[in-house]
Amino acid sequence: MSNEEQDLNILFQEISSIISRNIYNVSGEKKKQLLNKAEDYLVEAQDIVNKLKKDSRKENNVQLDNKIKNAQNNINKFKSLLLQEKRNSRVNERTQLLGESSENFDYNISDMDQRERLLYNTQRLYDMNSRFEDTKKISEEAEQAGIDTLQMLHQQRQQLLRTNDVLNEAHDEVGQSGRYLSLLQKNEKIMKLLTILLVVIIILILGVAIYLKAASILK
Template identity: 30%
Template sequence: MSEVFEGYERQYCELSANLSRKCTAAGALDGEQKKQKLSEIKAGLDDAESLIRKMDLEARSLQPNAKAVLLAKLREYKSDLNNLKSEVKRIASGNLNPSARDQLLESGMADTLTASADQRSRLMMSTERLNQSSDRIKDSRRTMLETEELGVSILQDLHSQRQSLLHAHGTLHGVDDNVGKSKKVLTAMSRRMNRNKWIIGIVVAVLVLAIILVLYFKLSK
């Protein structure tokens, strides 16, 4: 719902109710007082038409679903304005024929005023229901925004956890590399130790053989 349209709508409803009261008062006046009151009413009708045009422009600038609802309301306001104009014409026509004026005041105008009052009452009730619907939409939108913010917060937490896991994975990968290097060093050391054992064993065997030969030659002499 457009807040701009709602502002124009409130102004129109207040103006329409005020004009209706002025029409009722003008019907009971005569002479200059009546002319002055009619002049005030006509100025108010011009203001009402201006508000209708503003509401029409605002409604047509909205999305199709919102525009359809507001244009339906606008048609009721236009009908209400036409009724007010008809009342003003009937009141003004009383200046030409007093008996006709009395007849209009007693019958036609009374019916018109009653119909307009009923219509304005329906319009106000419709406006109230739409305002309640607008409030519910605003509450739903606020809930949606809060849910969206919660979702963003959860995504941020998940992203932070993912970064932590990636860092831990990188650390473990580094540890694996270090373990692999240590394993290679230990394997090389083991190979050198085995080679040194063979060398020592060969040296010992040669020394033993040399001692045996020396003893043999000494004993043989």
């Protein structure tokens, strides 16, 4: 996980904490400060997402594109929730200025319903973010497993290449041995011919010697 992704997770957790819990325990100026703080976190998160978008265009990384898309969706949902809560805060301020009436009472009931929906949506968003983190973790583990598999395949390929080199060397040696055997066979044939020729010469010499001896005896 990159530093940018870690920063995004921290920012999303802070924003979710403000929206789902803190802003319902305070009112007035304190609530405005919390809402402004959440908006500042959103600005930081948007800056990080914009930076990741630039990096993604350079790297053409599909996995990073999916992470950016999910992060941008979270930012948009948080913006919508903060906007709704700001509207609710303004309604509450007007209610306090105008005083309590039956109409305002109905308005407050509607406002409470909106808060419940807001809290529900915020919790859903937080749960979705948690599932996103789990999915991202599984994806990273799968990516690491893929890297390990590629490394293992690379090592096996290197072993096969070395084995092929050994086989080529053995083939060359067998070829040289074959040439030596052919040469020996040729030399053996030559030796046989020389031996036959030598025997013929010896026979001729013996024949001539016998002929000369016989001729001398007859005289």
